[in-house]
Amino acid sequence: MSATEIINALADSARAAARTLNVATGAERAAALNVIADAITARSAEIIAANEEDMVRARAADINASLLDRLLLTQARVEGIANGARQVSQLPDPLGITLRHSTLPNGIDLQQITVPFGVIGMVYEARPNVTVDAAVILLMSGNAALLRGSSSAASSNQILVTVMRDALKSTKISPDVIQLIPSDDRDTVKALLNARGKVDLVIPRGSASLIRMVVDESTVPTIETGAGVCHVYIDEFADLEKAVPIIINSKVQRPSVCNAAETLLIHKSIAKEFAPIALKALHDAGVVLHGDSQTLALAGSIPITAATESNWCTEYGTLEMNVAIVDSVDAASAHITKYGTQHTEAIVTENKANAQRFIALSDCAAVMVNTSTRFTDGEQMGFGAEIGISNQKLHARGPMGLEAMTTTTWIVTGNGQIRS
Amino acid sequence: MSATEIINALADSARAAARTLNVATGAERAAALNVIADAITARSAEIIAANEEDMVRARAADINASLLDRLLLTQARVEGIANGARQVSQLPDPLGITLRHSTLPNGIDLQQITVPFGVIGMVYEARPNVTVDAAVILLMSGNAALLRGSSSAASSNQILVTVMRDALKSTKISPDVIQLIPSDDRDTVKALLNARGKVDLVIPRGSASLIRMVVDESTVPTIETGAGVCHVYIDEFADLEKAVPIIINSKVQRPSVCNAAETLLIHKSIAKEFAPIALKALHDAGVVLHGDSQTLALAGSIPITAATESNWCTEYGTLEMNVAIVDSVDAASAHITKYGTQHTEAIVTENKANAQRFIALSDCAAVMVNTSTRFTDGEQMGFGAEIGISNQKLHARGPMGLEAMTTTTWIVTGNGQIRS
Numbered sequence: 001m002s003a004t005e006i007i008n009a010l011a012d013s014a015r016a017a018a019r020t021l022n023v024a025t026g027a028e029r030a031a032a033l034n035v036i037a038d039a040i041t042a043r044s045a046e047i048i049a050a051n052e053e054d055m056v057r058a059r060a061a062d063i064n065a066s067l068l069d070r071l072l073l074t075q076a077r078v079e080g081i082a083n084g085a086r087q088v089s090q091l092p093d094p095l096g097i098t099l100r101h102s103t104l105p106n107g108i109d110l111q112q113i114t115v116p117f118g119v120i121g122m123v124y125e126a127r128p129n130v131t132v133d134a135a136v137i138l139l140m141s142g143n144a145a146l147l148r149g150s151s152s153a154a155s156s157n158q159i160l161v162t163v164m165r166d167a168l169k170s171t172k173i174s175p176d177v178i179q180l181i182p183s184d185d186r187d188t189v190k191a192l193l194n195a196r197g198k199v200d201l202v203i204p205r206g207s208a209s210l211i212r213m214v215v216d217e218s219t220v221p222t223i224e225t226g227a228g229v230c231h232v233y234i235d236e237f238a239d240l241e242k243a244v245p246i247i248i249n250s251k252v253q254r255p256s257v258c259n260a261a262e263t264l265l266i267h268k269s270i271a272k273e274f275a276p277i278a279l280k281a282l283h284d285a286g287v288v289l290h291g292d293s294q295t296l297a298l299a300g301s302i303p304i305t306a307a308t309e310s311n312w313c314t315e316y317g318t319l320e321m322n323v324a325i326v327d328s329v330d331a332a333s334a335h336i337t338k339y340g341t342q343h344t345e346a347i348v349t350e351n352k353a354n355a356q357r358f359i360a361l362s363d364c365a366a367v368m369v370n371t372s373t374r375f376t377d378g379e380q381m382g383f384g385a386e387i388g389i390s391n392q393k394l395h396a397r398g399p400m401g402l403e404a405m406t407t408t409t410w411i412v413t414g415n416g417q418i419r420s
Numbered sequence: 421m422s423a424t425e426i427i428n429a430l431a432d433s434a435r436a437a438a439r440t441l442n443v444a445t446g447a448e449r450a451a452a453l454n455v456i457a458d459a460i461t462a463r464s465a466e467i468i469a470a471n472e473e474d475m476v477r478a479r480a481a482d483i484n485a486s487l488l489d490r491l492l493l494t495q496a497r498v499e500g501i502a503n504g505a506r507q508v509s510q511l512p513d514p515l516g517i518t519l520r521h522s523t524l525p526n527g528i529d530l531q532q533i534t535v536p537f538g539v540i541g542m543v544y545e546a547r548p549n550v551t552v553d554a555a556v557i558l559l560m561s562g563n564a565a566l567l568r569g570s571s572s573a574a575s576s577n578q579i580l581v582t583v584m585r586d587a588l589k590s591t592k593i594s595p596d597v598i599q600l601i602p603s604d605d606r607d608t609v610k611a612l613l614n615a616r617g618k619v620d621l622v623i624p625r626g627s628a629s630l631i632r633m634v635v636d637e638s639t640v641p642t643i644e645t646g647a648g649v650c651h652v653y654i655d656e657f658a659d660l661e662k663a664v665p666i667i668i669n670s671k672v673q674r675p676s677v678c679n680a681a682e683t684l685l686i687h688k689s690i691a692k693e694f695a696p697i698a699l700k701a702l703h704d705a706g707v708v709l710h711g712d713s714q715t716l717a718l719a720g721s722i723p724i725t726a727a728t729e730s731n732w733c734t735e736y737g738t739l740e741m742n743v744a745i746v747d748s749v750d751a752a753s754a755h756i757t758k759y760g761t762q763h764t765e766a767i768v769t770e771n772k773a774n775a776q777r778f779i780a781l782s783d784c785a786a787v788m789v790n791t792s793t794r795f796t797d798g799e800q801m802g803f804g805a806e807i808g809i810s811n812q813k814l815h816a817r818g819p820m821g822l823e824a825m826t827t828t829t830w831i832v833t834g835n836g837q838i839r840s
Contacts, residue, residue: 022780102802108791110801117813118783200813216639221814242836249838359831360442363538371528371834380839381530381830382522393537393620393827394641395815407813410801411779414791416662418669419800 003187004194007146010179011198014119014144017176021116021142024173026093032171033089033136039167040082040132040160047078050159051128058152070126071153081129081160084385085136091384094402095142109413114406116142117200121181121192123148123214125206128156134205135164135178137387141405146199148181148189157183193218205388208315223396225388228258228343229315230373233332233358235349236267240274242370243348244281249372250346252285256317258389259344259376263312263322265332268294271325276300279323287319294325312339329354333361343391344368344376365391365398423607424614427566430599431618434539434564437596441536441562444593446513452591453509453556459587460502460552460580467498470579471548478572490546491573501549501580504805505556511804514822515562529833534826536562537620541601541612543568543634545626548576554625555584555598557807561825566619568601568609577603613638625808628735643816643824645808648678648763649735650793653752653778655769656687660694662790663768664701669792670766672705676737678809679764679796683732683742685752688714691745696720699743707739714745732759749774753781763811764788764796785811785818 001009021029040047051073058071073081100112120143122134131147138145149157157180165175181188193202196219203223204214211226232250234243250261264282266275275298282289283302290307291299307322312335314320326332329347336345346368347358355369366376376398378386383401390396396404421429441449460467471493478491493501520532540563542554551567558565569577577600585595601608613622616639623643624634631646652670654663670681684702686695695718702709703722710727711719727742732755734740746752749767756765766788767778775789786796796818798806803821810816816824 019781023777104800104802108795112818115783219636221812223814239836245838246836253839355833357443359829361439362829363535364829366830366832369831369833370836371832372838374839375528375832375834375837376830380524381832382524392641394643397828398532398830408817409779409782409784410786410796410818411789412786412791412795412801413775413789414795416659416666416790417795418665418792419673419794 003185003191006182006188007191007195008198010146010181011119011195013176014146014179015198017174018116018118018144020172020174021139021144021177026095028172029093029140029142030089032168032173033085033140035171036132036136036164036167037082037085037089039163040078040085043163044075044078047156047159047163048073048075050155053155054153063152067126071128071156073128073156077129081132084133088136088140088385088402091140091402094140094406099408106417107415108417111411112408113411114403115409117405117407119144119146119199120405121146121148121195121199121202121220123189123192123202123204123206123210124150125210126150126152128153128160130205131157131160132164133385134387137385137402137405139173139177141402143405144177144179146179146181146192148192149183151183154183190217193220196220203388223388223390223400224392226258226391227315227341228260228391229263229313229339229341230259230261230344230346231263231265231332231336231340232261232346232348232373233265233326234267234270234274234278235329235347235351235354236269237351237354238267238270238348239350239370240270240277243274244278246346246348246370246372247278248281248285249374251282251287251321252319253372253374255319258315259373260317261321261346261373262314262316263324263339265324265326265335268325268327271298275323275325276302279304282321285319287321290320290322292324295323315341329357330361333358337363340364341391344373346371346373365389423605423611426602426608427611427615428618430566430601431539431615433596434566434599435618437594438536438538438564440592440594441559441564441597446515448592449513449560449562450509452588452593453505453560455591456552456556456584456587457502457505457509459583460498460505463583464495464498467576467579467583468493468495470575473575474573483572487546491548491576493548493576497549501552504549504553508556508560508805508822511560511822514560514826519828526837527835528837531831532828533831534823535829537825537827539564539566539619540825541566541568541615541619541622541640543609543612543622543624543626543630545570545630546572548573548580550625551577551580552584553805554807557805557822557825559593559597561822563825564597564599566599566601566612568612569603571603574603610637613640616640623808643808643810643820644812646678646811647735647761648680648811649683649733649759649761650679650681650764650766651683651685651752651756651760652681652766652768652793653685653746654687654690654694654698655749655767655771655774656689657771657774658690658768659770659790660690660697663694664698666766666768666790666792667698668701668705669794671702671707671741672739673792673794675739678735679793680737681741681766681793682734682736683744683759685744685746685755687752688745688747691718695743695745696722699724702741705739707741710740710742712744715743735761749777750781753778757783760784761811764793766791766793785809
């Protein structure tokens, strides 16, 4: 079979099976997640053995330590995956929620309710836990899952999908709502991205290049996740005691993730006092610094190089940061508009009008006022589960939990009314 | 300038101008709409004179009467356009609405609020009223508008945009939030569709071929509007007194629009009694009929031809309808899944469980229970204004009013909290 035939067959099977999800109650979907969790726990030895096959291949291919660690499944990690499924099962049912309800003058009852998308494709990289994390979020939100992981995790993904499908056999939900797309053929990704009409939505999770490829090549609607060139702006009315921990947390706590900050903006009227303090704190935390000319003039003995146009645009993912002095909230916002990726922007200020103006001029998924950019996160925001962080404006924006995996329909109930 | 340079310049100007919308209050946006409405009224003679230039060209090009009528602006139509703007100005402000609000355990205040997209491109066909209808909906929802109408309406669109921009000069909102894209160059459409990063969203309004072209060629996110192969299913538990008016209204009241029905499905247990009644009523209303073999056997003297595979898939837009006999709610739903376009599906039944099962198995923008498919409409649903009907699942689904022209952002307010 060609890659397109493979994808069409998997998608058709998933869509037919999704009818069992459509008529299942929230309690039945939650119960299925617990059956899956118990099966993962019970079959952990098989899962770890399959993972060891991937690890052997990865070590032979001389893959770096960080990737090896992402691939590895231990007993504790397998139990963590199972517990993740149990946690999702406890979340409120995202389906059938009435978002709007009214009675029209002609007596018609109008309701907008949440419904599943149908068939959702996930394209992701090495970490095999995503296979289960994504599948259980999609099942709980009534969607069939087409999973396309990395070939480096092929054995792990295969056993995890087998365990989940076997578990569903004892429930009212068809095992075919979870489908693993073969990862030994790169064409299956392209076929998935172009299965318009067969697949309702594709979500990429992984590197910027993976996401860009998905967005560029897909004719199926996609939700772009990812790139974050986030800024922290220290206003002239900032409480400087709060500012340093917020800057350090935003940059240093986990520099590899999309909600880490890349650029610090400081208002000119506090720059002389505050820039040396901030630069020293960042330098002491191991951060490599780049600055505009005004910042360089204030750096004293702290090592810092002149920031290039390319620095301002870069998502470092490492302990590296740009610093600029700006004239006003509007100037900070103008810098952010020019160089940002519409992910997360922070302002530190005690002045409410300035915070409000910063919010109004921002165009991003999340605005932080007096707190760290690192809080743009589904778990931190209390969603209970996160399938990714949307970096686009259509549909969902910011961290996506169960609700973001639903769409809506209008239920229009009459008593024979016709339109005149 | 190349088409791309033209679009980039217009989009940059619109985005810069949109900052005046971002900081304007709802009352200021509403006031601007009224200033626009008054200017349209005051300058109606100029508008009608410019429209006459388009009409002269259209008549010379031997354009058909229906298109000529769509292009024509009369004093009454111009006043209707102005009143439409006044009505939109009275709607509730869609911006800054808090959709979710919580306080996290660490004391952080979390709000999800509605915000504008930024710059929205509209691609549409002959009717010049869309130029104003779209511009005022976009302005009221805080978005800058890039308008690309048809070259056949070039003079009308030019004067309407000039009048709106002139009107904005007396307000706090920059006239550059409304930009007319030259329609004398087809490449400007393609450039608009690929202005990723410059334009936040493109909405096509018009023929199926226009919409398909936009969806296929765009790298900018789009909202697909349009095609409706809608069904009416008459259940075994239908009140047949209600059924006939609903069928006739769904098919006949305005066959050219997307929420008109194309196929009638009748449950087998009532088919012998009801099919002849329904077929006669449709025939008497001038509807050309196509049926499956069971329907043909019940048609008696009513003219009807055997429906082909192509009939079941066709959005007629005219007085033509398919009829099939089905075994159950599930069979009706299976037919709809196979041939429908996920727009609007209706069930006529007095049995609540069957209605609920039909809803659960439907995958469409609107489900009608005991009422006409023609009610999938922003005005009928009480939205006050409609920019189109979304036929996709991402973001908005069904009729789109002001709210659908907003996206969201998360406002995270702390007191120095950092992530541990």
